Amino acid sequence: MNLILAIKNIIIYKEPKNTYEFELLEDEQEDMKSGADHTSYGNDTSAAQSLDNSNNVYKELNKNIEEIKQEFHFPTNKDIVIREFKVMRKTNACIVYIDGMADKSTINDYILRQLMTDQEMYEDTKISIDYITNNLLAINQITKHISLDQVIMQILNGLTALFVEGCEECIVIESRGYEKRNITKPEVEMVIKGPNEAFTENLRTNLTLVRKIIRNKELVTEFVPLGKTDNLTCAIMYIKGITNPKIVREVKRRITGLDVDIIAGSGGLEQLIEDHPLSLFSQLLTTERPDKTALYLMYGKIAIICEGSPYASLAPVTFFHFFHSPEDYFLHWQFSTFLRLIRWVATSLALFLPGLFIALTIYHQEMIPTELLFALSNAREHVPLPTLFELLAMEITFELIREGGLRIPGAIGQAIGIIGAVVLGQASVAAGLASPILIMVVSIAGLSSFAIPNYSIAFAIRLMRFVFTFFGGIAGLYGITAGIFIFGGLACSMKSFGVPYFSPIAPKTKAEHNIGIIAPPWTLKERADYLNTGNRSRTGGTVRGWIRQDKRGNDK
Amino acid sequence: MRKVIIMLILCTFLLSLTSCFDSIEMDDLLYVIAIGVDKGISDKWRLTIQFPTMQEGGGQMQSVSGGSSGSSGHSYASIDAPSFFTGIDMLNASLPRKLDFTHAQIIVFSEELAEGGLIGEYIAPIARFGDIRRSSHVFVVKGKAMDFIKENKPLIGTTLSKNFQVLAHASENTGFFPHVTLENFYEDLKSPYGQTIAAMASVNDLKSFAGEGEPWGTEFKTGGSYFAGQLPRTGKNKIEVWGTALFNGDKMVDKLNGDETRFLLMIRGEFRQGRYTMKDPKRPEVIIALDVRISKKPEIEIDIKDENPEIRLKFQLDADILSVQSMIDYENPELLPLLEENFKKTVEEGIMALIKKCQDLNTDVFYFGENAAKNFFTIDEYESYNWNSRFKEARVIVDVDFAIRRTGTQIKSYPIKDPIGVE
Known part of the structure; x- marks a missing residue:
């Protein structure tokens, strides 16, 4: 009885839960104009918040030091450095920083040296916070804080805190200088023609890389804290006036709404803020290229860059964006169009080839050309396994080689991969475990999945391949059709930050001549319709202003 | 969790109950590539099938285990059965794989069957059977279909199926036999617009090829005047496809030789190219070879106002000169019309004779009916007019437009020097 109820529960229609x-949507113009700044999320670091915070900086230096020691578990915790000294040889003070996060030469030369110098001329001066900031510290960025919690947060970020006896404020001095990786070449999204810079783990560097390309005052970077325990920051970049402020608001709403101890970089963040985390298809586009980020920002999208991960996540994106390579824009549009077509072919091969093969060979023999059929059939004479099992076995072997090759260190890895593929393929044919054409099918499908420029979508297609193999094996072409219908329907119902996943094709919006075939660059005059950007036009009129208007007429 | 488990159980049920019902492995099938139909002796049907044995040479695969057995890779089986489908099942007694007809390339009827008017009876199950492609070729074979299939071996390459695939092109390039598919054949059997034809095939016993005897003199023969099975040839391949079988209803009434077949295809608009030999108008003992193509679909007008319908046939042929044995300068614009006139006359006479022959047999294999139907507003009117019976009385006017367009790689012929000092 219970079982029947449970089955009924699965099948019957239920009112959908009313989730937001x-x-x-396309809105009134005024909404578009009102900037994103109206909302007060995040961190306008300053006095406003500290008022309601009881844990303020004490007047007495000792108390402050005690408090800091307690908070940072000093002296058990060896990372924290508390250096006590006298400002201008008279007032007690101390600086607090984390060893390794702060730059030592800044502290030695521009903080301690400046503060400890005996300036006899001004002996009678009263030492105050204002005096120190105005006259002593030769540091470009200084903030004053009242809340001790905020001070601690800043210390954790690598800044140096200066407490002075008798002052109820704390000076936080910019001194970040931790070890970081240099800017290197992109490893996944390599191009032949085009810039070769990739993001690094340092957020500031990454933001600079983007700003270096878009030198526009409208490019806005907002910081949003991430994670409740690890206090990472993440930056949201967008271009005011182009990006729809509603998207900015939504992204910030989602990120600030997160409540978890640690977030694993941009990959982890993406999963937490995606509209449909159960779907195989990613709804944020990850890139390691600043130029691609800049391009998408100019299209009216948002970039989310996390501290500590060398990727930018771009949103909203559609399915088609995952098949664009940055090289598409550097090459002649005809070449790029050809490359795009190749990629679409590769995608369909990677997705459907094994499924179609199984469907044709065990259900629809009449659809195979006679000669090929005889060859296939002849090759299978020695194979004792059913085709479906044979195919799955070879697919799994291929995945094994792929994963195994990745884990084997260094140069051996690649060699093992190739040798594994060749030897295993050859041997399984010789041993009569697989037919040679089947090995071709598996390898072509495997090779094709490498032609897809985005890693996450390539992975999704790699997994979907198994699903379609299964569907093809269960019900032939009918099964594959049903599979396309089911997964196509699911994918079409998805949204990436309010933008339908398959726009501008489903739903049909104004054509963006940049989906499959790339239109010549001078004809791309408008931003995508589905993004509802603040400014649709990419040009003031003619892209190539140098073309003479009377060109077509008689040049007399 | 509970939900997941129930889902899994449901899926298992669903899939285990329905899945893979139709699936069959490729190598569990036996692919029939030729079907032969004869009158049976022990039963009504004598069904012959030909199939690749999937051993050496049957397919194109190089075998992993080496060693050539030297066999052709094809085999056949015959059975006498009360019906086509029972025959298939009975054949399975000796052939342990499921017979698959989806790749059948040819269907062969024996001449005996066709002349007995039995095609209708025998083609009914074949036309209804969904597995057999309507695009497979239909032959009427001189002698027994079984003998034809026995001799049907791949001479070039290892696969038979390829032979039949190129057959259609051979028909277009030579015009000596028509390209008739099951679809055309069956539809024409029922059609009120004309009568059906089939390509003639036969096993040549190679006896027409005389080993000894008087050498040929200067008498002229076109080469297309043979009937199927009579070509004076020898070699390994015994089968040949040549000429046409003419039907009236489902009864085979006559056959055409190679030349007549070419004229037939010209009128039907199916002729594309063919090389002709003609007598040199100035020196009849030597020949001129022409490469003839049809440049436009024939224009056929049929007038039914009079008691007897009038058929006006007009078509345009083009040709290149392939050889002029006499070295007479026919490229010369003054001599060229002589050649053209001569050939035009041959064609016109041939066509008239062919139409006369068919009228005597009362069979409109040219499909003139389709043009005759243009005179009627409704199909009912046309059907009551009964074209197939009126064709016999039709008057025919043939107008061939013939032009020699190119002269090959020579733009002028010069006579060869006479031998000096030689008797």
Whole structure:
């Protein structure tokens, strides 16, 4: 009885739960104009918040030091450095920083040296916070804080805190200088023609890389804290006036709404703020290229860059964006169009080839050309396994080689991969475990999945391949059709930050001639319709202003 | 969790109950590539099938285990059965794989069957059977279909199926036999617009090829005047496809030789190219070879106002000169019309003779009916007019437009020097 109830529960229609779903609708113009700044999320670091915070900086230096020691578990915790000294040889003070996060030469030369110098001329001066900031510290960025919690947060970020006896404020001095990786070449998204810079783990560097390309005052970077325990920051970049402020608001709403101890970089963040985390298809586009980020920002999208991960996550994106390579824009549009077509072919091969093969060979023999059929059939004479099992076995072997090759260190890895593929393929044919054409099918499908420029979508397609193999094996072409219908329907119902996943094709919006075939660059005059950008036009009129208007007429 | 488990159980049920019902492995099938139909002796049907044995040479695969057995890779089986489908099942007694007809390339009827008017009876199950492609070729074979299939071996390459695939092109390039598919054949059997034809095939016993005897003199023969099975040839391949079988209803009434077949295809608009030999108008003992193509679909007008319908046939042929044995300068614009006139006359006479022959047999294999139907507003009217019976009385006017367009790689012929001092 219980079982029947449970089955009934699965099948019967249930009222959908009334959850809020973000939609990007076309709105009144005024809403578009009102900037994103009206909302007060995040961190306008300053006095406003500290008022309601009881844990303020004490007047007495000792108390402050005690408090800091307690908070940082000093002296058990060896990372924290508390250096006590006298400002201008008279007032007691101390600086607090984390060893390794702060730059030592800044502290030695521009903080301690400046503060400890005996300036006899001004002996009678009263030492105050203002005096120190105005006259002593030769540091570009200084903030004053009242809340001790905020001070601690800043210390954790690598800044140096200066407490002075008798002052109820604390000076936080910019002194970040931790070890970081240099800017290197992109490893996943390599191009032949085009810039070769990639993001690094340092947030500031990454933001600079983008700003270096878009030198526009409208490019806004907002910081949002991430994670409740690890206090990472993440930056949201967008271009005011182009990006729809509603998207900015929604992204900030989602990020600030997160409550978890640690977030694993941009990959972890993406999963937490995606509209449909159960779907195989990613709804944020990850890139390691600043130029691609800049391009997408100019299209009216948002970039989310996390501290500590060398990627930018771009949103909203559609399915088609995952098949664009940055090289598409550097090459002649005809070449890029060809490359795009190749990628679409590769995608369909990677997705459907094994499924179609199984469907044709065990259900629809009449659809295979006679000669090929005889060859296939002849090759299978020695194989004792059913085709479906044979195919799955080879697919799994291929995945093994792929994963195994990745884990084997260094140069051996690649060699093992190639040798594994060749030897295993050859041997399984010789041993009569697989037919040679089947090995071709598996390898072509495997090779094709490498032609897809985005890693996450390539992975999704790699997994979907198994699903379609299964569907093809269960019900032939009918099964594959049903599979396309089911997964196509699911994918079409998805949204990436309010933008339908398959726009501008489903739903049909104004054509963006940049989906499959790339239109010549001078004809791309408008930003995508589905993004509802503040400014649709990419040009003041003619892209190539140098073309003479009377060109077509008689040049007399 | 509970939900997940129930889902899994449901899926298992669903899939285990329905899945893979139709699936069959490729190598569990036996692919029939030729079907032969004869009158049976022990039962009504004598069904012959030909199939690749999937051993050496049957397919294109190089075998992993080496060693050539030297066999052709094809085999056949015959059975006498009360019906086509029972025959298939009975054949399975000796052939342990499921017979698959989806790749059948040819269907062969024996001449005996066709002349007995039995095609209708025998083609009914074949036309209804969903597995057999309507695009497979239909032959009427001189002698027994079984003998034809026995001799049907791949001479070039290892696969038979390829032979039949190129057959259609051979028909277009030579015009000596028509390209008739099951679809055309069956539809024409029922059609009120004309009568059906089939390509003639036969096993040549190679006896027409005389080993000894008087050498040929200067008498002229076109080469297309043979009937199927009579070509004076020898070699390994015994089968040949040549000429046409003419039907009236489902009864085969006559056959055409190679030349007549070419004229037939010209009128039907299916002729594309063919090389002709003609007598040199100035020196009849030597020949001129022409490469003839049809440049436009024939224009056929049919007038039914009079008691007897009038058929006006007009078509345009083009040709290149392939050889002029006499070295007479026919490229010369003054001599060229002589050649053209001569050939035009041959064609016109041939066509008239062919139409006369068919009228005598009362069979409109040219499909003139389709043009005759243009005179009627409704199909009912046309059907009551009964074209197939009126064709016999039709008057025919043939107008061939013939032009020699190119002269090959020579733009002028010069006579060869006479031998000096030689008797």
